[in-house]
Amino acid sequence: GESVGLHLPTLSVQEGDNSIINCAYSNSASDYFIWYKQESGKGPQFIIDIRSNMDKRQGQRVTVLLNKTVKHLSLQIAATQPGDSAVYFCAETGPNAGNNRKLIWGLGTSLAVNP
Amino acid sequence: NAGVTQTPKFRILKIGQSMTLQCTQDMNHNYMYWYRQDPGMGLKLIYYSVGAGITDKGEVPNGYNVSRSTTEDFPLRLELAAPSQTSVYFCASSMGLRGRITEAFFGQGTRLTVV
Numbered sequence: 171g172e173s174v175g176l177h178l179p180t181l182s183v184q185e186g187d188n189s190i191i192n193c194a195y196s197n198s199a200s201d202y203f204i205w206y207k208q209e210s211g212k213g214p215q216f217i218i219d220i221r222s223n224m225d226k227r228q229g230q231r232v233t234v235l236l237n238k239t240v241k242h243l244s245l246q247i248a249a250t251q252p253g254d255s256a257v258y259f260c261a262e263t264g265p266n267a268g269n270n271r272k273l274i275w276g277l278g279t280s281l282a283v284n285p
Numbered sequence: 286n287a288g289v290t291q292t293p294k295f296r297i298l299k300i301g302q303s304m305t306l307q308c309t310q311d312m313n314h315n316y317m318y319w320y321r322q323d324p325g326m327g328l329k330l331i332y333y334s335v336g337a338g339i340t341d342k343g344e345v346p347n348g349y350n351v352s353r354s355t356t357e358d359f360p361l362r363l364e365l366a367a368p369s370q371t372s373v374y375f376c377a378s379s380m381g382l383r384g385r386i387t388e389a390f391f392g393q394g395t396r397l398t399v400v
Contacts, residue, residue: 204388213289213375213391214328259327263386271316271335271386272343275327 182282189250191279193243193260200262204273205234205245209256217245217258247281255283287311291376291392298366298399306361306395308376316379316386317359319343319351321372322394328375334359335381366399373397 183189195203201222206214220227220234220243227234233246243260257280261273292307310317315336320328320343330343334353348370350362359378363370373396379389 202385211394213377213393215391216388219388271381272318272330272333273386273389275329277327 179277180280180282182284183250185250185252185283185285187250189245189247189254189281189283191245191247191258191260191281193245193276195241195243195260195262197262197264197274198238198241200264200274202263203234203236203243204261205232205243206259206261207254207256208259208278214259250281250283252283252285255281257281289376289378289390289392291374291395293395294393295396296398298363298397300366300368300399302366303362303364304366304397306363306374306376306397308359308361308392309357310359310376310378310390311357312378312380312390313356314378314380314390315356316381316389317353318377318379318389319349319359319361320375320377321345321370322375323372331361331374363397368399371397371399 204219205217207217208214218229218232218234220236225236231248235244257278259278261275289310318333319331322328329345331349332351334340337356340351373394375394376392377389379386
């Protein structure tokens with residue numbers, strides 16, 4: 171079936187290091203992916219998205235990589251800061267009418283930044 | 286521009302009581318969503334709407350009802366509250382592009398406890 175999952179439930183990094191959060195998906199037809207950040211007690215906040223016609227997209231200190239061959243998505247955060255501590259979710263949507271209007275969410279990875 | 290506003294922020298219900306979670310957005314978004322998030326878990330879609338007068342079930346619709354009489358408002362109704370409905374509820378909206386979901390904006394959540 172369709173699923174979006176994360177390889178690591180928790181990730182601990184040192185301040186200033188780069189962080190890599192991974193996400194696997196099983197639906198090869200999925201063509202739009204989003205990363206969200208959720209801080210404690212808050213709603214998810216959009217970070218970056220990517221469509222399947224791309225393999226890389228960069229934002230401010232963040233890069234999303236998409237490997238369609240192995241159905242893998244990653245979020246790279248450069249020079250990780252304490253304010254990056256949060257739970258990170260990947261979400262996907264497919265191209266078909268009906269499922270292209272909603273997101274399938276992964277379980278989340280908790281990122282802890284050590285000073 | 287307030288974005289997505291949810292009320293109330295917190296609520297305690299007794300088993301069997303009913304309540305309505307309010308959600309309004311001022312971004313003129315067509316798509317609106319209700320999710321629930323249990324502790325340490327990802328988001329599960331309860332109901333969604335792609336426009337006024339149109340609603341559809343998500344993954345976990347049982348025990349809930351929605352309506353969408355205007356573009357701005359998407360209330361979620363809980364009938365006969367049960368302890369299993371203890372959760373944090375998030376409302377979200379998305380502009381949509383050519384019939385597809387795009388970046389979704391989230392409210393701050395409603396923390397509901399059923400005792």
